[in-house]
Amino acid sequence: MTNGSDDRETNALDVRPADIRAATMLRQSGSMSFDAGIEMALAEAAAEMRVGRSEIIRLALREWFATRQRALLE
Secondary structure (H helix, E strand, C coil): CCHHHHHHHHHHHHHHHHHHHHHHHHHCCCCCCCCHHHHHHHHHHHHHHCCCHHHHHHHHHHHHHHHHHHHHHC
């Protein structure tokens, strides 16, 4: 293990709780309002994919976590 990988592991541990808190807040976003531009993008994506707003948010979170996980493992 190199010093670079040690630093990356430490940073991953520091970031993960913040990511989980943010994702939890977004996951419970049924009552959370976003700015008008985000709400419009959510509505357009939901209509295009023929799913609900919460499903779009769920898909976005899933992709976000997968991307974060890949970045942390590199």
